[in-house]
Amino acid sequence: MSVLVANNIMKSYGDSLALNGVSLSISDNMVFGLLGANGAGKTTFIKIVLDLVKADEGTVSLCGHDSTDSQARLSIAYMPEKFSFFTYYTVRGVLDFYGKMRNLSKAERLSQIDFALKKFSINGIADKKINTLSKGQLQRTGLASTLIGDQQVYILDEPFSGLDPIGIKDVKDLILDLKASGKTVFINSHILSEMEKICDTVGIIDRGELLYNGSVTDITKKETLESFFYKKVKKQ
Amino acid sequence: MKNILLIISNTFQKEIRSKTLIFLSLMTLGVIVGLNTLLNFLGEKVLSDLGMGQAGGLAISGVTLMIGMWCYFLCSFLIVDTIRSDFEKGVTSLLMTLPIKRFEYLMGRVLGIWCIVACFYFVTSSVAFYLFNSTTKMSFSISLLGAFAINLLSYLAMIAIGLLISLYFKKLTGLAICMVCSFFIHSSNTYFMSKPISDVFSDFEIMKFIGASFHQLLPRIGVVSTVAKAILLDTELQINYLMESFHYIASLTFLLLIIRFLFKRKNL
Numbered sequence: 001m002s003v004l005v006a007n008n009i010m011k012s013y014g015d016s017l018a019l020n021g022v023s024l025s026i027s028d029n030m031v032f033g034l035l036g037a038n039g040a041g042k043t044t045f046i047k048i049v050l051d052l053v054k055a056d057e058g059t060v061s062l063c064g065h066d067s068t069d070s071q072a073r074l075s076i077a078y079m080p081e082k083f084s085f086f087t088y089y090t091v092r093g094v095l096d097f098y099g100k101m102r103n104l105s106k107a108e109r110l111s112q113i114d115f116a117l118k119k120f121s122i123n124g125i126a127d128k129k130i131n132t133l134s135k136g137q138l139q140r141t142g143l144a145s146t147l148i149g150d151q152q153v154y155i156l157d158e159p160f161s162g163l164d165p166i167g168i169k170d171v172k173d174l175i176l177d178l179k180a181s182g183k184t185v186f187i188n189s190h191i192l193s194e195m196e197k198i199c200d201t202v203g204i205i206d207r208g209e210l211l212y213n214g215s216v217t218d219i220t221k222k223e224t225l226e227s228f229f230y231k232k233v234k235k236q
Numbered sequence: 237m238k239n240i241l242l243i244i245s246n247t248f249q250k251e252i253r254s255k256t257l258i259f260l261s262l263m264t265l266g267v268i269v270g271l272n273t274l275l276n277f278l279g280e281k282v283l284s285d286l287g288m289g290q291a292g293g294l295a296i297s298g299v300t301l302m303i304g305m306w307c308y309f310l311c312s313f314l315i316v317d318t319i320r321s322d323f324e325k326g327v328t329s330l331l332m333t334l335p336i337k338r339f340e341y342l343m344g345r346v347l348g349i350w351c352i353v354a355c356f357y358f359v360t361s362s363v364a365f366y367l368f369n370s371t372t373k374m375s376f377s378i379s380l381l382g383a384f385a386i387n388l389l390s391y392l393a394m395i396a397i398g399l400l401i402s403l404y405f406k407k408l409t410g411l412a413i414c415m416v417c418s419f420f421i422h423s424s425n426t427y428f429m430s431k432p433i434s435d436v437f438s439d440f441e442i443m444k445f446i447g448a449s450f451h452q453l454l455p456r457i458g459v460v461s462t463v464a465k466a467i468l469l470d471t472e473l474q475i476n477y478l479m480e481s482f483h484y485i486a487s488l489t490f491l492l493l494i495i496r497f498l499f500k501r502k503n504l
Contacts, residue, residue: 050332080329
């Protein structure tokens with residue numbers, strides 16, 4: 001079953017074409033990585049999926065709902081490249097806000113917040129305000145927020161950004177845990193070596209066009225993901 | 237509804253820290269205490285035979301009008317500040333990835349700021365009344381509550397206008413446009429309130445036409461505040477209250493629908 005289906009997405013900003021007829025289908029219980037150089041159209045694609053940016057043409061469906069329907073967002077968790085929130089909230093307050101938005105009861109919120117804080121080793125800073133956190137702590141808070149609620153699709157934009165090696169290992173473990181529990185993870189990242197290890201399928205996008213969409217195993221039988229990506233993008 | 241309440245509570249938490257709000261509250265309280273001290277002094281030395289009740293009534297009317305003016309500024313400032321800072325810090329886009337409708341977010345912000353302005357208005361007016369009451373032995377008048385309630389309607393409209401502006405302009409520019417708009421709407425409302433619409437075409441001028449468009453299309457905050465002033469000062473107004481009420485509801489609904497349409501299509 002496909003949890004994310006994008007059909008012929010077109011988007012331009014003035015004269016510049018950001019996405020040129022991108023179509024993509026992602027099945028459930030898999031880790032998908034969207035790879036591309038800076039300005040390739042990855043972030044625009046994610047923003048269209050999340051209905052933050054309107055496509056000029058094409059449709060996106062998330063777990064059977066049109067992406068413009070707020071109900072579609074009940075089934076997704078999103079972590080931006082740079083997580084930011086109201087600076088006067090504590091880490092626990094942020095997670096509680098997410099829990100309330102996702103219709104969790106107080107008991108559910110308490111147990112899920114405790115779990116998320118422990119999962120990302122941020123229970124020591126649970127009562128610290130957002131504006132006192134380091135970049136890494138802020139990223140961990142953003143990642144912890146995705147664990148509040150019971151979503152089907154996790155969209156992580158550059159999840160390794162700003163994290164130390166321990167943080168990177170925590171994120172990889174999280175992604176594999178999510179996959180093991182039947183969830184779908186959509187990752188947008190530049191770190192090809194990590195993507196090769198954790199992704200089942202990848203999409204390569206360049207100058208708004210999807211150049212490849214297929215299994216990582218098929219690629220790694222012959223060469224590394226890095227050299228495959230380099231060849232695909234350079235050929236353009 | 238739950239989402240709107242959550243955003244209202246978030247708006248309270250966010251804007252209650254606003255330095256402008258704290259400064260205006262302290263300054264207003266300072267003016268009230270200063271004026272009260274002056275009345276106390278005059279009561280002992282000068283006004284003892286002239287009727288302190290009347291002086292107190294005038295003082296509280298003046299202070300209420302001043303508080304009312306601050307409230308217009310606060311409406312513009314708080315809505316522009318909260319919406320723009322959400323945009324600039326990337327919080328709007330983050331919130332919109334949660335299961336909340338875009339219009340629910342906007343309504344939460346509007347109602348949250350309306351509540352803050354109402355609290356400011358109520359608290360400062362109550363302090364003023366309490367102090368002047370103890371000094372001048374003036375009696376409580378129901379017109380104070382009437383003016384309070386009517387003024388709240390014009391603040392709601394001002395917040396909605398500020399919201400539309402804040403979707404497209406940065407903080408300072410947005411605030412300046414809000415203040416100019418507020419002045420322009422007040423002026424056009426005051427001018428056209430006692431004139432038929434045919435007056436626009438009798439002696440056609442472009443500014444008059446723009447003023448008439450503002451008067452017809454936007455909520456008449458000038459008329460609403462004039463009604464509040466008339467209630468406060470106990471004067472009579474020659475306006476069609478039913479027609480004005482209908483116009484207020486229709487124009488505010490129209491404005492909110494336009495905002496909903498625009499924000500739904502806005503790239504975040």
